[in-house]
Amino acid sequence: MLAVDYVNPMIGTIGHLLTSTSPTVSLPHGMMKLAPITTPGIMDRYLAERIFGFPAGCAYLMPTQKADLADPSKLSSLYDHDLEHATPYAYDVLLEDEGIEAEMTAAYQSAIYRFRYPNRPSAVLVIGFPKNGSLTLLSNRSATITGTLNGVPHYTYLAFSEPVVEIGDWQSERHAGRVLRVAAEGGMLEVRAGISYIDDEQAKCNLSGELDERSFEQTKQTARETWQSALSRIEVTGGSEEQKTVFYTSLYRSLLNMSSITEDGRYYSAYDGQVHESGGRxxxxxxxxxxxxxxxxxxxxxxxxxxxxxxxxxxxxxxxxxxxxxxxxxxxxxxxxxxxxxxxxxxxxxxxxxxxxxxxxxxxxxxxxxxxxxxxxxxxxxxxxxxxxxxxxxxxxxxxxxxxxxxxxxxxxxxxxxxxxxxxxxxxxxxxxxxxxxxxxxxxxxxxxxxxxxxxxxxxxxxxxxxxxxxxxxxxxxxxxxxxxxxxxxxxxxxxxxxxxxxxxxxxxxxxxxxxxxxxxxxxxxxxxxxxxxxxxxxxxxxxxxxxxxxxxxxxxxxxxxxxxxxxxxxxxxxxxxxxxxxxxxxxxxxxxxxxxxxxxxxxxxxxxxxxxxxxxxxxxxxxxxxxxxxxxxxxxxxxxxxxxxxxxxxxxxxxxxxxxxxxxxxxxxxxxxxxxxxxxxxxxxxxxxxxxDRPNKTWGTGAFKEPAGRMDKI
CATH class of the missing domain: 3.30.2080.10 (GH92 mannosidase domain)
Structure with a gap:
């Protein structure tokens, strides 16, 4: 079995006392990080019974078949861990309330989502974003979303595989949003998202640069190969299957730390509020x-x-x-x-x-x-x-x-x-x-x-x-x-x-x-x-x-x-x-x-x-x-x-x-x-x-041991 196949992102999704992990889909040090948005206030991700959407930069996406939602901000679905599959490179789950299948996979600054609706004429997509933000439909197949989170500008560019039409706006205490009807004749909607901290045009470039002419399956396979390459830098032989699972999951977790936010040779820095040239690094x-x-x-x-x-x-x-x-x-x-x-x-x-x-x-x-x-x-x-x-x-x-x-x-x-x-x-x-x-x-x-x-x-x-x-x-x-x-x-x-x-x-x-x-x-x-x-x-x-x-x-x-x-x-x-x-x-x-x-x-x-x-x-x-x-x-x-x-x-x-x-x-x-x-x-x-x-050798490792003659300055 390959190293990537040992990774179980569900490890740690119940905290022993405080916070838990989440089943994060990303690439090593990637800017795009995805995980289902679960019931607010439940800190143990595994114990949260409902999904409220899937992140797309500063926005989130939630499929439904209901065009007449009383409060789109409260849209959610029951889900079952036995009908869920999480890996470092892809995630899929059945949204049980309406029988909608949701999948997602990621590149460094972009992602692809697939939603399969069982009742084809009734495909709807709810999009949420910061209350200070806005969504602009550029056409019936694309949109841009802007918003500010913690003082940082966020931009998301969305591309839809099927035509969409706006059927309503909504607001809640923390979010605003848009409800779109989808002409998903085949019962499936694919949404592609590119994110940026620079501007909306860069978000579009990040999407096209990584995912143009790549299918969902190709993107998923590339992400899988990227993770395998990173994880196989350490190869272990022996041990139990559980030890290997914990080992490679731990290595995966370590490689999520520190994300590159360089976009086509530029980056936005919140440390002075400016966009800088990266200088090749x-x-x-x-x-x-x-x-x-x-x-x-x-x-x-x-x-x-x-x-x-x-x-x-x-x-x-x-x-x-x-x-x-x-x-x-x-x-x-x-x-x-x-x-x-x-x-x-x-x-x-x-x-x-x-x-x-x-x-x-x-x-x-x-x-x-x-x-x-x-x-x-x-x-x-x-x-x-x-x-x-x-x-x-x-x-x-x-x-x-x-x-x-x-x-x-x-x-x-x-x-x-x-x-x-x-x-x-x-x-x-x-x-x-x-x-x-x-x-x-x-x-x-x-x-x-x-x-x-x-x-x-x-x-x-x-x-x-x-x-x-x-x-x-x-x-x-x-x-x-x-x-x-x-x-x-x-x-x-x-x-x-x-x-x-x-x-x-x-x-x-x-x-x-x-x-x-x-x-x-x-x-x-x-x-x-x-x-x-x-x-x-x-x-x-x-x-x-x-x-x-x-x-x-x-x-x-x-x-x-x-x-x-x-x-x-x-x-x-x-x-x-x-x-x-x-x-x-x-x-x-x-x-x-x-x-x-x-x-x-x-x-x-x-x-x-x-x-x-x-x-x-x-x-x-x-x-x-x-x-x-x-x-x-x-x-x-x-x-x-x-x-x-x-x-x-x-x-x-x-x-x-x-x-x-x-x-x-x-x-x-x-x-x-x-x-x-x-x-x-x-x-x-x-x-x-x-x-x-199986018994300690109490003499090994002590040959060079002696009482310290003085404090060490440098080894």
Whole structure:
């Protein structure tokens, strides 16, 4: 079976607590993304019983046989998952209320929809669009739709296979629309749509450039082949059918992140509201950098380094257009959500691994601006505040004491200060800025940011063994509870997790963290405790306070990204076998080929990318360091096309559900004494051989282990 045939877009369409995935039809990094519009207010897509239409850029389409609808905005149909088929490249479903069959497939900036009406003389199409928009019938076979969403102009060009005639307009609280009668003598209407952010003529060009003289089936086949080409960059042998399904579905999810919005050599940028020439390099948007820097971007770098450098080039252009590096760059501009300056990690990781086809000096300038001139406050975009000045003077973000009222007007009332998370995440980001500064010869900057990268130490409370909040006077917040302190989502002090998780959030200086915690043996005990510690009450009360902390194993939460690197930390103790054990438990428990098969918010492929790496058997524990930690692969053989005709192979001899422990390892025939490999060995191609067994080899991987003599600057 081909890789594309393993993909099941329904995985994760029921969220464990918060949001779910959707069965998205697109091309890798495509601008056109399609999924059925289901019952408003039902967050679990799989559980929504009705379909209200199918998206077409800023518009949506809904077929019916009723010409006298009282309220077209409420038109919907019951549907049955057993009469639905979803793939990455096409979707089809029976709209049961009227027996209409609906299909859709996509190219990069266009799509084709087919609607089969059982009662031929009664074919009607309802079109909805933004209330500020308009639809113009250009002829009885074409129309243009314009509208503005979140301040961004959207244009859709529609071409109909059969003549249409207008029979009415409608408006609702949020939408306007048009009802068209269709002369579908054969019982079938095909609608082709092209979308643009530039103008309506470009929307038409995008449609004609991609789909002229191509049938629905040809377009569907091309999309299928495109996905097969992208997914087959990793070929796996062995493992179960379910593991392959989860693996390739996860890889598919990761390739939806960051969409090219370049249209015939131009792109619209919401970062300055202008249309720009692309200069031969695509412009990418839509990135959840707080989530994706950890393992999604490193995964894509292995598979498509040229595209990844274009993405960084896009970030640099955004900086030039708006004056800072966006935190969550979307079509409508930056959404300053979450915490940290993690674009710095993304940029330096790519640079340090030897991929440098972007303006490194300008990228560093942008990294430094974010680190020194933009507030660290979560969910806020603006200049430095009095809280930032405390950080610059004392090295930590100040917290409020219990009962103390917020007086800093810039603080988001819901997201709060998140003081410990802000300090720890910026310490890591500052390490990345420091490394980039040294690479570019900025020695003074290097020394300054290296000093800041050690600020995590100022929030480690030796008395409790946890990263803990301090008030502006430098005193510990009294009666702080590492498990339940911080309110909803821990947001007084943390970002969606608690101190049990964030106490390990020192990716850049693991050796220094081990030293703080009392040495490797004590560090290992703390990791063991993390996976065993319970909730001090009922689990539902704990999840009520920490709804993002799903996929729980003790206090460890696989369902939220700050935990991702933690199972690999056993590789820095004398028990790397515990990393192997934990990873197999996590993959088996929390990733399954069912609608509930993703244990947390997917966040543009972040949750899935963790699985892809872990199933292959290695993981980038610290983006910015050109190395990967070894885990426990699921497949007997994993072959990764790393570019330039080179292939990196992971061969796990005797691997099985029982045989999860590494007995010995070699890289290109040379014995590995420690549980990590270098990026250069992966990128150059070659073979990693792991000999697996059903009982841990407690001596393997510890040969190079020793107590840290000092903190590491750079690997």
């Amino acid at each position: 695509d412009f990418y948007v839509s990135d959840n950098i707080w989530d994706t820097y950890r393992c999604l971007h490193p995964l894509q770098l292995l598979l498509d380094s040229e595209r990844k450098q274009d993405m960084i080039h896009s970030y640099v252009r955004m900086y030039e257009q708006c004056g800072w590096l966006p935190q969550f760059p979307f079509v409508q501009g930056d959404l300053p959500v979450m915490t940290g300056n993690h674009t710095a990690a993304f940029i330096y990781d790519v640079y340090n691994k030897g991929y440098r086809n972007f303006d490194a000096a300008k990228a560093y300038e942008a990294m430094k601006v974010n680190a020194t001139e933009v507030t660290m406050l979560p969910w806020v975009h603006g200049p430095l505040t009095e809280l930032d000045r405390v950080y610059l003077e004392q090295g930590f973000y100040p917290a409020l004491r219990p009962g103390e009222k917020e007086w800093v007007k810039e603080v988001d009332g819901f997201e709060r200060r998140q003081s410990v998370a802000v300090t720890l995440e910026h310490a890591y980001d500052d390490w990345c800025v420091a490394q980039m500064a040294r690479e570019l010869g900025r020695e003074e900057d290097h020394a300054y940011f290296m000093q800041r990268s050690q600020n995590y130490r100022k929030l480690y409370n030796e008395a409790t063994g946890f990263m803990s909040p301090k008030s502006a006077d430098g005193e510990w917040v009294e009666k702080f509870d590492p498990k339940l302190g911080g309110g909803l989502g821990g947001r007084d002090y943390f970002s969606e997790c608690n101190a049990w998780i964030y106490s390990f959030h020192v990716q850049h200086d693991i050796e220094g963290l081990i030293e703080l915690m009392g040495g490797a043996d004590r560090f290992e005990e703390r990791l063991d405790a993390l996976f065993a510690e319970q909730y001090d009450g009922s689990k539902y009360q704990f999840l009520g306070q920490f709804p993002d902390a799903t996929g729980l194993m003790g206090q460890y939460c696989q369902g939220n990204e700050p935990a991702f690197h933690i199972p690999y930390l056993y590789n820095y103790t004398s028990s790397p076998w515990k990393t192997q054990r934990r990873l197999r438990e996590i993959m088996k428990l929390w990733y399954q080929a069912t609608p509930t098969g993703i244990c947390g918010d997917e966040d543009n492929g972040a949750m899935s990318s963790w699985y892809v790496f872990s199933a292959m058997g290695f993981y980038p524990i610290c983006p910015g360091k050109a190395s990967y930690e070894l885990g426990s692969p699921l497949f007997e053989r994993t072959e990764i096309a790393v570019g330039g005709g080179r292939t990196f192979t992971v061969h796990a001899e005797n691997v099985s559900g029982r045989n999860k422990y590494i007995q010995s390892a070699e890289i290109n025939g040379k014995p590995l004494a420690e549980p990590r490999i270098n990026h250069e060995d992966v990128a150059a191609g070659g073979i990693l051989t792991l000999r697996m067994g």
